[in-house]
Amino acid sequence: MNKKHISTKENILQTTIDLLNKKGLQNVTFRNVADALHISLGNITYYFHKWDNLMDVIFTDYCVKDVKELYLYFPTNIHEIAQYISRIYDLQIKYTFLFSNFYLFFNVFSRYNHFKEEFFIDRMDKMRLGFIHLAEQNYMYLPSKDHDYDLLTKDMWVFVANWYGFSRMFNDSPNRITKEQFFMSIYNISVFHLTEEGKIAILESFDKLRKEGVFDK
Amino acid sequence: MNKKHISTKENILQTTIDLLNKKGLQNVTFRNVADALHISLGNITYYFHKWDNLMDVIFTDYCVKDVKELYLYFPTNIHEIAQYISRIYDLQIKYTFLFSNFYLFFNVFSRYNHFKEEFFIDRMDKMRLGFIHLAEQNYMYLPSKDHDYDLLTKDMWVFVANWYGFSRMFNDSPNRITKEQFFMSIYNISVFHLTEEGKIAILESFDKLRKEGVFDK
Numbered sequence: 218m219n220k221k222h223i224s225t226k227e228n229i230l231q232t233t234i235d236l237l238n239k240k241g242l243q244n245v246t247f248r249n250v251a252d253a254l255h256i257s258l259g260n261i262t263y264y265f266h267k268w269d270n271l272m273d274v275i276f277t278d279y280c281v282k283d284v285k286e287l288y289l290y291f292p293t294n295i296h297e298i299a300q301y302i303s304r305i306y307d308l309q310i311k312y313t314f315l316f317s318n319f320y321l322f323f324n325v326f327s328r329y330n331h332f333k334e335e336f337f338i339d340r341m342d343k344m345r346l347g348f349i350h351l352a353e354q355n356y357m358y359l360p361s362k363d364h365d366y367d368l369l370t371k372d373m374w375v376f377v378a379n380w381y382g383f384s385r386m387f388n389d390s391p392n393r394i395t396k397e398q399f400f401m402s403i404y405n406i407s408v409f410h411l412t413e414e415g416k417i418a419i420l421e422s423f424d425k426l427r428k429e430g431v432f433d434k
Numbered sequence: 435m436n437k438k439h440i441s442t443k444e445n446i447l448q449t450t451i452d453l454l455n456k457k458g459l460q461n462v463t464f465r466n467v468a469d470a471l472h473i474s475l476g477n478i479t480y481y482f483h484k485w486d487n488l489m490d491v492i493f494t495d496y497c498v499k500d501v502k503e504l505y506l507y508f509p510t511n512i513h514e515i516a517q518y519i520s521r522i523y524d525l526q527i528k529y530t531f532l533f534s535n536f537y538l539f540f541n542v543f544s545r546y547n548h549f550k551e552e553f554f555i556d557r558m559d560k561m562r563l564g565f566i567h568l569a570e571q572n573y574m575y576l577p578s579k580d581h582d583y584d585l586l587t588k589d590m591w592v593f594v595a596n597w598y599g600f601s602r603m604f605n606d607s608p609n610r611i612t613k614e615q616f617f618m619s620i621y622n623i624s625v626f627h628l629t630e631e632g633k634i635a636i637l638e639s640f641d642k643l644r645k646e647g648v649f650d651k
Binding site for chain 1 (some may be wrong): 458460461471534535536538539540541550554555558582584585586588589590592593595596597599600602603604607608609611615619622623625626
């Protein structure tokens, strides 16, 4: 393929992602994509015969690829956690159509159901181990009846997987959740389980991001 | 209307709610409802000309009515909170199609958007005041930088509005959230802000429900 071919194909993919993010998973058609790009329908179907073909490339070559890359490295140092949360945030915004509503996504695209294992179960297990690891380093309390890291993992996932969809219902009102509040929510959900040392380390790394202007974007 | 008329109409409504809960908001047709009830399509359209008419009755006469009833009385006594959470749980299960995915619901039925004020904003404000009230009674810490009850309200709503949709992705696996874990999650998300007295009061009222077998259902 020459350069023009590649860029048309990539433009179609990127524009579709943008429209899905803006209008929702089930409200985008080939026609919308063609209109947004000022190209003909035939120009799109030359690259993607059916909508499903287009979605398969978006899901497999974009979403799954980026998520895999994120999870290649799981932070074991508490000072790296804020930076890691920041990467999760960026990925969620990049693929809002997927991350703001997993339940809907896997309902509409049941052919991707086998990805659930990799998307959730493996990573929830990784998070459980992460909490134990932080406890061994005295940043979190050791597991006990009060400190149930299985439950904390579930609660954290419910929050991380749904906050943006919830927030989007409120647009620019005070009820939306800002980027800084996204970070502080993760802190608040886990703070009861953090030791004084853990609290200081997390808040310091949030402060660092704040000073870098990460929350202003 | 005679009794047979009323009961057919109510059967259609109840069966539609059951199917919506089971199959999802966008996967139910008149045909499905007719098949489930072993009646003809015409029998349904006699009562409801269009799908939208049926949904309007379900939303207005069932969901909105029940939610209004729930919020008529907002607990101000900490010992009543567990019982109240239990009523929220029951309502969420009764109308899973709505409560497991508000974002989707208001996307699909944009004509109900004016209910957002009543469904969320008013009640989030009520919860914020509820936390302040509990703080005044020494069950929670007074508002401060550490105890941000605006953020706690948002986090609680993200959890309550999304836990069941998330949990449903995992069916009967250990990653689903049980009824008892639903209660314990609400406790865990707020525990950092509870005084010792508050913790004892909440845990005691959960224990009472546990002994009554509420969590076994």
